[in-house]
Amino acid sequence: METQQAVGSSARPAGRKRLPRAERERQILAVAEEVFARDGYQDTSMDDIAQRVGLSKPMLYEYFGSKEGLLLACLEKAKRELLESTMRAAEKAVGPEQLLHDCLLSFFRFGEEHAQAWALLRNESAVPSSSVHTELESIRLQQTELTASLMRVARPDLEPLQLEAFAEAIIGACERLALWRERRPEITPQDATRHLMTLLLPSLSPPAP
Numbered sequence: 001m002e003t004q005q006a007v008g009s010s011a012r013p014a015g016r017k018r019l020p021r022a023e024r025e026r027q028i029l030a031v032a033e034e035v036f037a038r039d040g041y042q043d044t045s046m047d048d049i050a051q052r053v054g055l056s057k058p059m060l061y062e063y064f065g066s067k068e069g070l071l072l073a074c075l076e077k078a079k080r081e082l083l084e085s086t087m088r089a090a091e092k093a094v095g096p097e098q099l100l101h102d103c104l105l106s107f108f109r110f111g112e113e114h115a116q117a118w119a120l121l122r123n124e125s126a127v128p129s130s131s132v133h134t135e136l137e138s139i140r141l142q143q144t145e146l147t148a149s150l151m152r153v154a155r156p157d158l159e160p161l162q163l164e165a166f167a168e169a170i171i172g173a174c175e176r177l178a179l180w181r182e183r184r185p186e187i188t189p190q191d192a193t194r195h196l197m198t199l200l201l202p203s204l205s206p207p208a209p
Contacts (some may be wrong), residue, residue: 021063025073028053028063033074037119041071041132071120072135078117079139085110086146096154096204097197103150104174104196107143108189111178122179144171154204166203173199 019027031052035044046067050060064070089106093099111118121139148160148167155163173196181187 024053024055025063028055028060028070029074029077032070033077033116033120036071036074037116041067046070068131071132074117074120075132075135075139078114078120079135079142081114081117082107082110082139083142083146086143090146090150097201099150099154100200100204101193101197103147105189105193107174108178108181108192111181112189118178122175140171143174144168147171170196170200 028049032044032049035049035052039045039048044067046060047057049070050057053060060070064073085106086103089102090099093102121136144164144167147170148163151158151163151166158166177192177196181192
């Protein structure tokens with residue numbers, strides 16, 4: 001793991017404007033997300049990120065402790081934004097069919113509109129870190145639990161274990177279709193949503209009495 005002891009404020013370039021910590025962290029994360037997505041974890045240089053942000057490398061370590069810590073912070077940001085996007089879609093939906101449709105569409109649009117965040121989420125095999133893999137799995141778990149809770153509204157007759165199985169299958173299908181879209185750029189988020197809805201709609205309908 002790439003680490004370095006933090007130093008005091010003397011490492012800050014002379015005359016550089018001091019931003020509030022929260023604003024500086026947002027700036028660092030935006031740059032780091034882009035560099036991680038472009039270069040991959042192994043080839044990402046903390047020197048490059050520090051230079052692009054306009055900080056010294058020791059100051060960058062003061063904020064996030066290590067390159068892995070910076071990647072984990074980027075993943076946490078992506079996790080939060082994905083949840084917020086899905087929840088906004090769910091709040092506006094009327095009826096179970098629209099609920100599933102809008103949440104699926106939100107996921108595929110997230111991958112398109114936040115391409116750098118999506119690149120981080122899908123490249124787990126390139127990061128030899130159990131902490132990163134744990135965080136990536138927590139993102140899947142977050143989306144699975146949310147999907148199960150939304151499906152409970154549409155299918156209150158299903159047992160909790162069935163809801164969990166359905167949710168796991170939906171999240172897995174979403175990930176695979178998102179990867180498929182990378183090979184088929186002509187497939188829009190709307191197209192992917194329509195294909196998946198065709199597959200999933202039967203599960204939304206309660207069995208006939």
